[in-house]
Each structure stands twice: as structure tokens, then as C-alpha cells.
Amino acid sequence: MKKFMSDLIVTENTPLNDQYFLLKLKAENELPVIMPGQFAEVKVEDSPSTFLRRPISINYVDRNRNEIWLLIQIVGPGTLQLSKLRPGKLLNLIYPLGNSFTYPVRKDANLLLVGGGVGIAPMLFWGAQLAAEGFHCNFLIGGRSQSNLLLLDEFKKYGEVYCTTEDGSSGEKGFVIHHSLLQNQKFDAIYTCGPTPMMKAVAGYAADNAVFCEVSLENTMACGFGACLCCVTDTTDGHVCVCTEGPVFNITKLKW
Amino acid sequence: MVDLKVNLGTLQLKNPVMTASGTFGYGTEYYDFFDVSRIGGIVVKGTTLRDRQGNKYPRMAETPSGMLNAVGLQNKGVNYFAEKIYPTLLDLDTSIFVNVSGSTVEEYVETAEIINELDHIPGIELNISCPNVKEGGMTFGTSCPSAAQVVKEVRRVYKKELMVKLSPNVTSISDIALAVEAEGADSVSLINTLLGMAIDSETRKPLLSTVTGGLSGPAVKPVALRMVWQVAQAVKIPVVGMGGIMTAADAIEFLLAGAAAIQIGTANFIDPTAPVKVLEGIEAYMLRHKINRVTDLIGALEI
Numbered sequence: 138m139k140k141f142m143s144d145l146i147v148t149e150n151t152p153l154n155d156q157y158f159l160l161k162l163k164a165e166n167e168l169p170v171i172m173p174g175q176f177a178e179v180k181v182e183d184s185p186s187t188f189l190r191r192p193i194s195i196n197y198v199d200r201n202r203n204e205i206w207l208l209i210q211i212v213g214p215g216t217l218q219l220s221k222l223r224p225g226k227l228l229n230l231i232y233p234l235g236n237s238f239t240y241p242v243r244k245d246a247n248l249l250l251v252g253g254g255v256g257i258a259p260m261l262f263w264g265a266q267l268a269a270e271g272f273h274c275n276f277l278i279g280g281r282s283q284s285n286l287l288l289l290d291e292f293k294k295y296g297e298v299y300c301t302t303e304d305g306s307s308g309e310k311g312f313v314i315h316h317s318l319l320q321n322q323k324f325d326a327i328y329t330c331g332p333t334p335m336m337k338a339v340a341g342y343a344a345d346n347a348v349f350c351e352v353s354l355e356n357t358m359a360c361g362f363g364a365c366l367c368c369v370t371d372t373t374d375g376h377v378c379v380c381t382e383g384p385v386f387n388i389t390k391l392k393w
Numbered sequence: 394m395v396d397l398k399v400n401l402g403t404l405q406l407k408n409p410v411m412t413a414s415g416t417f418g419y420g421t422e423y424y425d426f427f428d429v430s431r432i433g434g435i436v437v438k439g440t441t442l443r444d445r446q447g448n449k450y451p452r453m454a455e456t457p458s459g460m461l462n463a464v465g466l467q468n469k470g471v472n473y474f475a476e477k478i479y480p481t482l483l484d485l486d487t488s489i490f491v492n493v494s495g496s497t498v499e500e501y502v503e504t505a506e507i508i509n510e511l512d513h514i515p516g517i518e519l520n521i522s523c524p525n526v527k528e529g530g531m532t533f534g535t536s537c538p539s540a541a542q543v544v545k546e547v548r549r550v551y552k553k554e555l556m557v558k559l560s561p562n563v564t565s566i567s568d569i570a571l572a573v574e575a576e577g578a579d580s581v582s583l584i585n586t587l588l589g590m591a592i593d594s595e596t597r598k599p600l601l602s603t604v605t606g607g608l609s610g611p612a613v614k615p616v617a618l619r620m621v622w623q624v625a626q627a628v629k630i631p632v633v634g635m636g637g638i639m640t641a642a643d644a645i646e647f648l649l650a651g652a653a654a655i656q657i658g659t660a661n662f663i664d665p666t667a668p669v670k671v672l673e674g675i676e677a678y679m680l681r682h683k684i685n686r687v688t689d690l691i692g693a694l695e696i
């Protein structure tokens with residue numbers, strides 16, 4: 138897939154809570170083909186301590202408005218600077234990067250998309266694409282408390298939404314892996330992105346129940362397009378780059 | 394039209410802009426961004442006799458105006474390169490160098506012998522300066538006798554442009570440059586990364602799996618510039634300069650310090666079109682200063 142380096146225009150920058158914000162970016166020319174699970178490398182201007190680009194998942198692609206959405210959590214100077222971008226500003230992106238999630242074989246497959254924290258980002262676009270193709274999705278979303286459960290109305294457009302919070306303020310109390318859904322239903326495929334302990338727990342559940350499972354990794358990256366070999370994960374094929382062979386991996390390939 | 398051609402020992406480059414090993418893949422990673430044939434040369438990834446998996450993750454840490462890496466020469470080995478990758482590079486109209494590394498002198502020699510047979514590879518860059526491997530690599534490049542020995546043995550079997558890449562992690566880089574020149578190096582390139590480290594104060598842990606790694610980017614530029622200047626004064630063979638070049642102005646500084654050509658490394662990660670921007674910037678500078686031949690800039694520092 139062809140990669141592009143281009144300037145996109147910020148059309149909206151909406152704070153969702155004190156940590157998260159949603160950035161909407163409009164492209165001048167028609168957006169290229171973008172697959173669910175792919176990401177962009179974002180150039181952060183006016184942040185002297187941010188030297189490298191920042192990898193951010195494509196949260197959603199709005200073809201009607203020719204916009205892409207980025208859901209971002211403020212964790213350091215780079216993401217803090219991005220949170221301050223006002224509409225009209227230009228943001229330089231290299232995109233689309235990486236591979237994508239795999240469509241299930243059967244149309245009646247029971248699907249589970251699990252997102253924790255900012256890991257819900259790629260799940261919205263993936264859920265929307267699955268729904269558009271006629272698949273039925275269950276979303277399981279985990280957060281520390283109710284205020285960390287984001288974009289629920291968006292997710293509800295594409296399937297059933299289930300939640301867990303660590304403090305019990307919304308949905309079931311605990312971590313996603315403890316949700317009753319996992320006991321009550323049988324799934325044909327599970328897709329997950331979030332903190333590594335969460336993904337490992339979900340992958341463990343999938344392996345125990347012999348369910349097809351893909352995880353989306355967030356290794357630190359220098360380039361994002363296969364040139365530096367800094368982002369590797371250990372697989373059954375040895376060290377491979379998360380930015381080109383991933384970020385989506387079938388759990389049977391990973392040496393977790 | 395300005396004349397951008399430069400001579401590197403036995404070889405002429407169409408312009409002085411090259412890309413640095415380990416930052417430009419095999420060139421193919423950049424095809425979507427610009428026509429790679431426009432630049433003077435590319436140096437492909439560090440290549441060893443046998444397949445290497447490299448170091449464990451994490452291998453990278455961002456630092457002020459730079460980055461540390463500890464990739465550790467991950468590559469599929471020279472035979473894989475010759476059979477699988479080399480054929481895909483034949484259509485490129487630029488000088489392709491293979492960066493050669495090894496744990497023993499024999500490994501360097503065997504790898505160089507295999508690459509000597511590849512018609513479209515006009516030169517190798519002998520990497521005696523990789524700080525990220527346990528054996529070989531930098532240990533060859535940090536003493537004059539061992540640097541001289543590996544160059545001498547490779548020179549016996551390698552018939553084309555032999556460029557030797559020097560380590561900045563030494564007391565006198567000029568002495569090492571003189572030692573490899575005496576054994577028949579056609580040119581020297583510098584600098585490889587500076588040994589450094591980074592710590593996470595919260596977790597009390599190093600940020601790299603190997604604890605130490607190689608520093609690159611603008612943070613190293615003043616050191617690189619000084620070393621290029623010193624080496625260019627010491628040796629007669631051409632010097633290829635690199636270390637933190639992000640813009641055409643940076644590149645011109647290296648030419649003025651005495652570099653016959655320059656390499657762009659870390660900048661490629663942030664702006665994959667950096668090599669063409671630097672090239673166009675050099676042309677614009679020459680027009681602005683009414684300089685017809687880029688060679689007139691080499692070593693033109695006025696003190």
C-alpha cells in the first residue's frame with residue numbers, strides 16, 4: 138500500500154475528559170485507502186523535546202467529510218502539544234502505515250472487539266468497517282472509571298457495547314477479562330488493543346478457548362515504515378517489525 | 394546548471410548526498426516518498442556473514458535532539474542479500490554501498506568476497522564501529538592495530554571502492570583514519586553513533602535492553618563536525634561526513650569542514666524526503682553563492 142506524507146487541516150479538537158481528546162483532520166485531496174488497524178506517524182511542531190514523530194492509530198475514517206479521526210491520550214510533551222492544536226492548523230502525517238485486522242470467514246461469526254484505555258482507538262474504525270460488511274460486533278470496553286469510557290455513542294452505532302470500570306462507576310466492576318460476557322457467550326473471533334497486561338489476559342482467554350485472536354501492539358517506534366528496525370517483537374519467525382508486519386498480530390505468532 | 398559530481402577514491406558519485414546505513418533500509422522503504430535514484434549513493438543496512446536477530450526490544454530511546462538505538466545489526470545475512478535483495482536493486486541509478494560487519498576478521502573477509510562478485514555494488518562501507526554488538530564491530534575500530542588488520546585483510550579480497558566507517562568512541566580518530574589509509578582504504582566515513590545511555594528515573598531501569606546504545610541525530614552534530622574536520626586534515630583519501638545532518642545548511646557545514654560527500658541518517662525517520670531536500674538546498678546555496686562545482690566547497694572553511 139502506498140504511503141503518503143502530507144499536511145492535513147485540523148477541523149476539530151475536542152477534549153473528551155482531562156486526559157483524552159479527539160482530533161479531526163481533513164485532507165485536501167481524497168484520502169487514500171486506509172484499512173482498520175493502520176496508524177499514522179504524526180509530526181509534532183513547537184514541542185522542542187519531541188524529536189521523533191508520534192505513532193497514532195486511525196480511530197475512524199469519515200469518507201463523506203474526507204476526514205480522519207485520532208483519539209489521543211495525553212501522556213507526555215508530544216501528546217500534550219497535539220491537544221493544544223486549534224482548528225485551521227496543519228498537521229503533517231505519514232500514513233497509512235502497518236497492516237490491518239483480518240475479516241472473519243463466516244458472516245454469522247460472533248465477534249468480540251476488546252479495547253482498554255486508549256486501545257479503543259483502532260476498534261471504532263474496525264467495528265464500523267465490520268458493520269458495513271454486514272458483521273455483528275460486540276464491543277467490550279474497559280476504563281478506570283466512567284469518565285474514561287469514551288465515544289460510547291459512536292460504538293453503539295456499530296454493535297452491542299459492554300463496559301467494565303475498575304471502580305464500578307459504570308458497567309461491571311473490574312477488568313475486561315472478568316466481564317460476564319466472556320462466560321456467557323462463545324466467540325468466533327476476538328480483536329484487542331490496550332495495555333499489554335490486558336491484551337495478554339485476553340489472548341490467554343482466546344488461547345484457552347481456541348478462539349481466533351488478533352492483538353494490536355504499540356511498541357515504541359523511530360520511523361514507522363520499516364527503515365530503522367527499532368520496533369521489533371519476538372515471533373515464531375524471529376524478530377519482526379511491529380510497524381510493517383504489525384501492529385496487528387495473530388496471537389499464535391507471538392512469543393508471549 | 395551547477396556541477397554536483399564528487400569523487401570518492403575510485404568512484405564518482407553524481408552528487409554528494411548519500412543515506413546512512415541502518416536508517417534507509419534497502420532503499421525500497423523510501424520509494425513511496427521520492428525517486429531514490431536522484432541521490433548520489435545509498436548505504437544499505439549492516440550486513441553480516443550469517444543471519445542475525447539483533448538485540449532484544451526495547452532498542453530505541455528518544456533523547457534531547459536525538460535518539461539512542463541498540464538494533465545490533467539485525468539482518469538476514471550476506472547470501473540472503475545477494476540472492477533476494479540485490480536483484481531488486483538493479484534498476485536503481487545510484488551508487489549502492491553495502492555496510493559490512495563481522496565478529497571476526499574472517500567473517501569480514503568472507504562477506505566482502507561475496508559482495509565483490511555483485512556487479513552493481515560499486516563499493517562497501519566497512520563497519521568497524523558498531524557499538525551495539527558484543528563481539529567485533531566497534532572493538533575493531535577503537536585501536537589502530539586491529540583497525541589496520543581488518544582493513545588489510547579485506548583489501549586483499551575486495552577490489553572495488555573500500556570505504557571504512559570510523560567510530561567516534563576513540564581518543565584520536567585521526568590516528569585510526571591514518572591507520573586504515575595506510576592499509577589501502579579508498580575513503581573513510583564518519584561518524585558512527587556515539588556510545589550513550591538513558592535511564593527511567595521512575596522505574597530505575599535503563600530504557601534500552603542492552604543498557605547502552607548509539608546516539609545519533611542533531612545532538613551529535615558538533616562532535617561529528619569536529620571529527621570530520623580533524624580527519625580531513627590528517628588523511629589524503631576522501632572523507633564522507635555524517636552525524637546529525639537535518640538540512641542543507643548542515644550538509645554544507647560538513648563539506649566546508651572537508652567532507653567530499655555526506656550521509657543522512659536519523660533525519661530520514663522524521664522526514665523521509667530529507668535527502669532530496671538537502672540536495673536541492675545545496676544546489677540553491679551554490680546558485681546563491683555563484684559556485685559552479687560542488688568540489689569547490691570541500692574543505693573551503695575559512696579560518
Ligand SMILES: Cc1cc2nc3c(=O)[nH]c(=O)nc-3n(C[C@H](O)[C@H](O)[C@H](O)COP(=O)(O)OP(=O)(O)OC[C@H]3O[C@@H](n4cnc5c(N)ncnc54)[C@H](O)[C@@H]3O)c2cc1C
Pocket residue numbers: 176187191192193194195207208209210211212213214215216217255258259354355356357358384
Ligand atoms: C502503532 C501505535 C499506535 C498508537 N496509537 C495511539 C492512539 O491511537 N492514541 C494514543 O493516544 N496513543 C497511541 N499510541 C501511543 C503513542 O504513540 C504514545 O503515547 C506517544 O508517542 C507518547 O508521546 P509523548 O511525547 O506524549 O510522550 P513521551 O514523553 O514520549 O512518553 C510519555 C510516557 O509514555 C510512554 N510511551 C511513549 N510511547 C509509548 C508507546 N508507544 N507505548 C507505550 N508507552 C509509551 C513513555 O515510556 C513515557 O513513560 C500508539 C503507539 C503505537 C506504536
Ligand SMILES: Cc1cc2nc3c(=O)[nH]c(=O)nc-3n(C[C@H](O)[C@H](O)[C@H](O)COP(=O)(O)O)c2cc1C
Pocket residue numbers: 365366367413414415416438439440462464466492520523558584585586608609610611613635636637638656657658659660
Ligand atoms: C537505527 C539506526 C541503525 C543504524 N545501523 C547502522 C548499521 O547497521 N551500520 C552502520 O555502520 N551504522 C549504523 N547506524 C549509524 C548511522 O549510519 C550513522 O552513522 C549515525 O546514525 C550518525 O548519523 P545521523 O546522526 O545522521 O543519524 C545506525 C543508526 C541508527 C539511528
Ligand code: FES
Pocket residue numbers: 357358359360361362363364365366367368369378379380381
Ligand atoms: S519503527 Fe522503524 S522499523 Fe518499525
